Amino acid sequence: MNLLSEVRTMTDEEHRLLNEFVSDLYGISFPDERRQLLESRLKPRLQALDMSRFMDYYLRLQYSFDEEATSFTRLITNNESYFFRETRQFDALFEEAWPEITKGVNNGGPVRILCAGCSSGEEPYTLRIFSETQRHLFPRLAMKIDGFDIDQDRLDRATRAIYGRSSLRATGENQIRRFFTRTGSELYSLNEHLRQDTRFSPGNILDTSAYPNLGSYDALFCRNVLIYFSERALHRAIENFARAVRPGGYLFLGHAESIIGLSEAFETVRFERCIAYRRSR
Ligand SMILES: C[S@@+](CC[C@H](N)C(=O)[O-])C[C@H]1O[C@@H](n2cnc3c(N)ncnc32)[C@H](O)[C@@H]1O
Structure with missing residues (x-):
């Protein structure tokens, strides 16, 4: 039996708050057209933390950022790179x-x-x-x-x-x-x-x-x-x-x-x- 909470769909309010947070911190923006990407990248982390609402995760970022920084940063960045890219x-x-x-x-x-x-x-x-x-x-x-x-x-x-x-x-x-x-x-x-x-x-x-x-x-x-x-x-x-x-x-x-x-x-x-x-x- 799976006792972990089901993650609920990200609400408009949660999207707005998380997007403001990321954008103020690192500059990276997740406007409406990239909202799904933000949601799908963060969802496994909510599951791992047994959280059902993106608001809970937002509050964790607000109050315990140092503990969450490494996982969060890894999830929201696109690190694609290779040698001799666009020379x-x-x-x-x-x-x-x-x-x-x-x-x-x-x-x-x-x-x-x-x-x-x-x-x-x-x-x-x-x-x-x-x-x-x-x-x-x-x-x-x-x-x-x-x-x-x-x-x-x-x-x-x-x-x-x-x-x-x-x-x-x-x-x-x-x-x-x-x-x-x-x-x-x-x-x-x-x-x-x-x-x-x-x-x-x-x-x-x-x-x-x-x-x-x-x-x-x-x-x-x-x-x-x-x-x-x-x-x-x-x-x-x-x-x-x-x-x-x-x-x-x-x-x-x-x-x-x-x-x-x-x-x-x-x-x-x-x-x-x-x-x-x-x-x-
Ligand atoms: C797509 S990669 C590009 C890597 C390399 N410049 C290239 O063109 O191959 C983008 C990198 O920028 C980093 N990045 C995003 N926002 C950043 C910020 N505010 N400060 C420093 N690095 C950032 C990401 O972590 C990621 O490793």
């Missing part, structure tokens, strides 16, 4: 913006890159692989990469740097042989030298204390994250990005994301295969 922005960085960026770097120091919403590390490590393959074009390619994300589980995976086939679905066999070491039947460990100078930490795009080095980044990548943000959160994210990127540095977003007309702190730059944003001087 246009990487091409633009290394093939077009790089000479200007390196000119602006102080005292021959490393180029500093931030990946906001880095998930399990595929994006920052793809940047490493790109720089490795382009080393012959640019002698000075020392790079420090910081990555942060709200999902600790994903950050742990990023630090381990061991990936399955799904993360490597856009990576050619030659590249897999060159940059990874097979560690299990379908598991591949990124070679040690490509992990150097890449650090991961927990952090929220909406909270500037998450940014390890405000004002110092030559390029900031935030791809496939803002697409889920509320308008208010989007504005806050842009303000924070403007504080994180140095004057003359670049912001690269995903191909479906744009901040055109939303901020005077960035000017739009048209590269050959994508658009990016340069921090005004």
Whole structure:
């Protein structure tokens, strides 16, 4: 006999409260068209906690967030990422913006890159692989990469740097042989030298204390994250990005994301295969 309570359908009020909560906290929005998604993602957690109403879960978030944070964050985020995903922005960085960026770097120091919403590390490590393959074009390619994300589980995976086939679905066999070491039947460990100078930490795009080095980044990548943000959160994210990127540095977003007309702190730059944003001087 199943003694667990049946979870009731999410009411309008519960949807409104939960959506406001997530959106204020992380920027991620679940408007009407994504309401079912929110409901289906949270439902198993209510079942596990033996709760029948989404209101009970909302109250748990209100009053015991620290205990619930890990499970909740894992459930409401979309962590999809893979190596060599949308390479246009990487091409633009290394093939077009790089000479200007390196000119602006102080005292021959490393180029500093931030990946906001880095998930399990595929994006920052793809940047490493790109720089490795382009080393012959640019002698000075020392790079420090910081990555942060709200999902600790994903950050742990990023630090381990061991990936399955799904993360490597856009990576050619030659590249897999060159940059990874097979560690299990379908598991591949990124070679040690490509992990150097890449650090991961927990952090929220909406909270500037998450940014390890405000004002110092030559390029900031935030791809496939803002697409889920509320308008208010989007504005806050842009303000924070403007504080994180140095004057003359670049912001690269995903191909479906744009901040055109939303901020005077960035000017739009048209590269050959994508658009990016340069921090005004
Ligand atoms: C779809 S993944 C994109 C990963 C990577 N940027 C890419 O394009 O492959 C979105 C990531 O953003 C993270 N995220 C969502 N809201 C965030 C926030 N407010 N602060 C930091 N990370 C966030 C999620 O946890 C998730 O790992």
